[in-house]
Amino acid sequence: MSIILGIESSCDETAAALVTSDREILSHKLAGQEAAHAPFGGVVPEIAARAHAEIITPLIEAALTEAQLKLEQVEAIAATAGPGLIGGVMVGLVTGKALAMAADKPLIAVNHLEGHALSPRLANPDLQFPYLLLLASGGHCQILRVEGVNAYRRLATTIDDAAGEAYDKTAKILGLGYPGGPKVEALARTGNAAAVPLPRPLKGSNEPHFSFAGLKSAVVRAHDSQAYEPQDIAAAFQQATVDCLEDRLEKAISDHGPAPDLVVAGGVAANGPIRAMLEQLASRHDMRFTAPPLWLCTDNAAMIAWAGAERFAAGHTDSLDFVARPRWPLDPAAEKARGAGVKA
Numbered sequence: 001m002s003i004i005l006g007i008e009s010s011c012d013e014t015a016a017a018l019v020t021s022d023r024e025i026l027s028h029k030l031a032g033q034e035a036a037h038a039p040f041g042g043v044v045p046e047i048a049a050r051a052h053a054e055i056i057t058p059l060i061e062a063a064l065t066e067a068q069l070k071l072e073q074v075e076a077i078a079a080t081a082g083p084g085l086i087g088g089v090m091v092g093l094v095t096g097k098a099l100a101m102a103a104d105k106p107l108i109a110v111n112h113l114e115g116h117a118l119s120p121r122l123a124n125p126d127l128q129f130p131y132l133l134l135l136a137s138g139g140h141c142q143i144l145r146v147e148g149v150n151a152y153r154r155l156a157t158t159i160d161d162a163a164g165e166a167y168d169k170t171a172k173i174l175g176l177g178y179p180g181g182p183k184v185e186a187l188a189r190t191g192n193a194a195a196v197p198l199p200r201p202l203k204g205s206n207e208p209h210f211s212f213a214g215l216k217s218a219v220v221r222a223h224d225s226q227a228y229e230p231q232d233i234a235a236a237f238q239q240a241t242v243d244c245l246e247d248r249l250e251k252a253i254s255d256h257g258p259a260p261d262l263v264v265a266g267g268v269a270a271n272g273p274i275r276a277m278l279e280q281l282a283s284r285h286d287m288r289f290t291a292p293p294l295w296l297c298t299d300n301a302a303m304i305a306w307a308g309a310e311r312f313a314a315g316h317t318d319s320l321d322f323v324a325r326p327r328w329p330l331d332p333a334a335e336k337a338r339g340a341g342v343k344a
């Protein structure tokens with residue numbers, strides 16, 4: 001049994017966790033930055049990087065204290081090395097390197113997406129490779145076939161916005177504040193999706209990818225027309241998002257076949273109607289549906305520690321000159337999607 005320290009700082013959550021190779025979460029600490037970014041309606045990279053730098057060391061200390069451990073008892077140090085906002089990534093990675101050097105422990109540079117991709121295996125010991133993963137967060141919207149540690153096939157990605165980003169932008173347009181996902185979901189509960197006609201970008205398309213930019217523009221137009229109630233716009237937006245996710249997953253399954261398990265990760269996995277759609281889709285294809293607990297779906301350091309544990313067990317460690325990567329596709333063989341380049 002080995003204990004891994006995980007460090008996460010790629011977006012707007014600073015996090016530290018201690019996780020064992022036996023899937024025991026000894027401690028996990030998280031500091032959000034919502035209040036700092038709320039006035040701007042989105043994450044401001046410079047503010048994020050400074051906030052990470054202020055809190056990361058006390059947060060790691062707090063995680064060690066809660067687990068009643070000293071750094072010497074840790075087997076390896078796993079830090080997110082990308083993709084993400086580069087200032088924040090550098091704060092976490094450099095901290096991880098410094099600790100690794102001081103305590104003479106191996107460093108494991110973790111791809112943040114790999115953290116999300118493997119997190120369901122931390123929560124569920126029975127989840128075996130391969131599985132089909134919908135990774136939907138504020139920065140990413142991908143369908144991956146997870147074949148093993150370090151073996152990811154990207155079947156689809158977004159050519160413009162991520163699903164969570166579309167939620168956040170819709171919330172901003174409707175004046176609901178940040179972060180938008182839960183707010184749009186709550187407002188949508190009181191609305192009528194059929195009242196507002198909105199497009200389903202790329203639905204039925206022969207290419208496998210996602211697109212949400214056109215949906216967002218249609219939300220802007222619907223809002224500006226003053227012809228619709230905000231709750232109806234929210235409900236219609238959510239229904240369009242559910243339809244797009246479902247259609248693209250159907251396409252991936254039809255092109256590449258099902259897998260024993262369908263798994264969802266990323267903050268958007270918190271969404272009730274999206275989860276309900278995924279459950280039904282899985283049962284139609286005789287797949288089991290798994291979602292990690294919500295706190296493990298959104299950004300956290302336990303998933304980074306766990307990915308570190310899986311990589312460590314597979315013999316992957318990194319040298320102290322590993323450079324932080326703002327972009328870092330999980331599947332290096334994946335072709336660039338049309339129009340893409342903004343997202344990893």
Ligand code: KG4
Nearest residue numbers: 137138139164181182266267268271298299
């Ligand atoms: O994985 P995550 O915590 O951070 C990123 O790596 O982006 O995901 C955050 C995203 C945000 O865009 C947020 O609006 C979205 O997940 N989100 C939701 C819900 N809760 C969070 N989207 C839809 N419905 C929700 N209930």
Ligand code: ZN
Nearest residue numbers: 116137298299
């Ligand atoms: Zn994330």
